[in-house]
Amino acid sequence: MDCTRDYCVKDISLAPEGEKKIDWVSRFMPVLQSIRKDFEKEKPFKGLKIATCLHLEMKTAFLLLTLKAGGAEVSATASNPLSTQDDVVAALAKNGVKVYAIRGENREEYYENMHKALDIKPNILIDDGADMVSTVLKERQELIENIWGASEETTTGVIRLRAMEKDGVLRFPIIAVNDSYTKYLFDNRYGTGQSTWDGILRSTNLLIAGKNVVVVGYGWCGRGIAMRAKGLGATVIVVEVDPIRALEARMDGFLVMSMNEAAKVGDIFVTSTGDINCIRREHFEVMKDGVIMANAGHFDVEISKPDLESLAVEINNPRPHITEYKLKDGRRLYLLAEGRLVNLAAADGHPAEIMDMSFALQAMAAKYIRDNHEKLENRVYVLPREIDEMVARIKLKAMGIEIEQLTEEQKKYLESWEHGT
Known part of the structure; x- marks a missing residue:
């Protein structure tokens, strides 16, 4: 030092x-x-x-x-x-x-x-x-x-x-x-969307195509994560508490479930809510063997590490940035980057x-x-x-892009209320 x-x-x-x-x-x-x-x-x-x-x-x-x-x-x-x-x-x-x-x-x-x-x-x-x-x-x-x-x-x-x-x-x-x-339209969506998967892929070197990816939270970050997961060939499931965002996710082509439902079928879970304990004990208890969990929110509170530790009979680190929690029934759950921002803790960020x-x-x-x-x-x-x-x-x-400019006539039209049907 x-x-x-x-x-x-x-x-x-x-x-x-x-x-x-x-x-x-x-x-x-x-x-x-x-x-x-x-x-x-x-x-x-x-x-x-x-x-x-x-x-x-x-x-x-x-x-x-x-x-x-x-x-x-x-x-x-x-x-x-x-x-x-x-x-x-x-x-x-x-x-x-x-x-x-x-x-x-x-x-x-x-x-x-x-x-x-x-x-x-x-x-x-x-x-x-x-x-x-x-x-x-x-x-x-x-x-x-x-x-x-x-x-x-x-x-x-x-x-x-x-x-x-x-x-x-x-x-x-x-x-x-x-x-x-x-x-937020670019950093949160395109930045988080790409860099989150960069962190996950660097950590695991596993295939995304064909897997069920659960995105927890469908704000601008969640939208980007879901969009990129779909592009990688995953089936995307969104967990959301806001009814409007949930409806948007469904109309964007994604499945929408409660966490209790999604916990049973997900292969990879990514949180991006800004809230605490979005994935917790009752969800860990029903997850499949080999599940991978990562967080894209700012603090390491979205995936409950205390609950994971209390359920585990053995904790290992099979690869850098991966913590393995072995449960009593033999299932193994994997947490990336200690539950911290996976895109920055396990990769180079946006x-x-x-x-x-x-x-x-x-x-x-x-x-x-x-x-x-x-x-x-x-x-x-x-x-x-x-x-x-x-x-x-x-x-x-x-980027070498030139955009259109309004004519004086167009500006005047947009400022006027007199033109009708």
């Missing part, structure tokens, strides 16, 4: 390998490249401090270096103990980011590093899962007077933050980046082209907070539509 006042990483000598990774993904992130060029010229964050709690892998690193290029002092800590890439954090440390994260750190170390990242006394927070905001509100209230606002990356975090707003405990404004169109848009939004959210913090209230906001459209236009241009 290499630790100084400015960083704490596993091995600083890993930096060259991390730099190669960051350079590779940056080539496929044209929107963030464009924003970085603007930031380098304008220095919008000169004199400001930005603390981040994110999945510390190569795409995130390019975001952090973009913020630094904009003049910010940047600190970083992990939003998940198993998503950290040690070579990438070493590269960040070498490039002037105050980073405190080691893959596999325990809960005590996780929060110890969180506090180190907060010690810069930030003006802006960038969070993924709302742990950093929560820590400030509960344990580091002396920092609040300096904080202009925060942005949140993921669905789970936004749910927590809206609960804070409802309870009246928010002390600074929040930008729900997750709720921007160019985030593709660079997807995170290009999500992290472009994060960069612009920080700038939006800088420009508007004095008039924002202590509540949860969504970025203005024009920022969403800016990101989409840059992305389309990079």
Whole structure:
């Protein structure tokens, strides 16, 4: 372990390998490249401090270096103990980011590093899962007077933050980046859809075609997971509590069942709900031998590990990222990545082209907070539509796609109420 006042990483000598990774993904992130060029010229964050709690892998690193290029002092800590890439954090440390994260750190170390990242006394927070905001509100209230606002990356975090707003405990404004169109329509659906299966396939090296895949939750992440499972040849079963989403899943061509029913027939289970104990004891008790379970939600609570451990007579690790629970009757149930985010714990997370848009939004959210913090209230906001459209236009241009433009006549028609039948 290499630790100084400015960083704490596993091995600083890993930096060259991390730099190669960051350079590779940056080539496929044209929107963030464009924003970085603007930031380098304008220095919008000169004199400001930005603390981040994110999945510390190569795409995130390019975001952090973009913020630094904009003049910010940047600190970083992990939003998940198993998503950290040690070579990438070493590269960040070498490039002037105050980073405190080691893959596999325990809960005590996780929060110890969180506090180190907060010690810069930030003006802006960038969070993924709302742990950093929560820590400030509960344990580091002396920092609040300096904080202009925060942005949140993921669905789970936004749910927590809206609960804070409802309870009246928010002390600074929040930008729900997750709720921007160019985030959830692409990151949650196409990003999670591909990267979840990447993690499952890397861990197991098993065939998906012909299997019954149970997708628990049919939000945007669940839609993406189900869509990709179907493409891989699986029979897809959706478990959902929302009647409208359940109906949508059925009309999208998927079977819809309760978890009690699905538990009996599923071969692979993937949770993506943001809620606790979606798969639990009564479901484990009726599952087939050899079932594989993975989680695509932010926290490791969707598949009940305490219930698995209480039912098991033997626990083994047959392959990296696989925990085998042998039950009294001889059945074996397999949990991937300790029930944590399988796409980041067992793979490299979302593709660079997807995170290009999500992290472009994060960069612009920080700038939006800088420009508007004095008039924002202590509540949860969504970025203005024009920022969403800016990101989409840059992305389309990079893809070589030209879209149609409205004529003046068409604009006038759409603004008028006088034309009828």
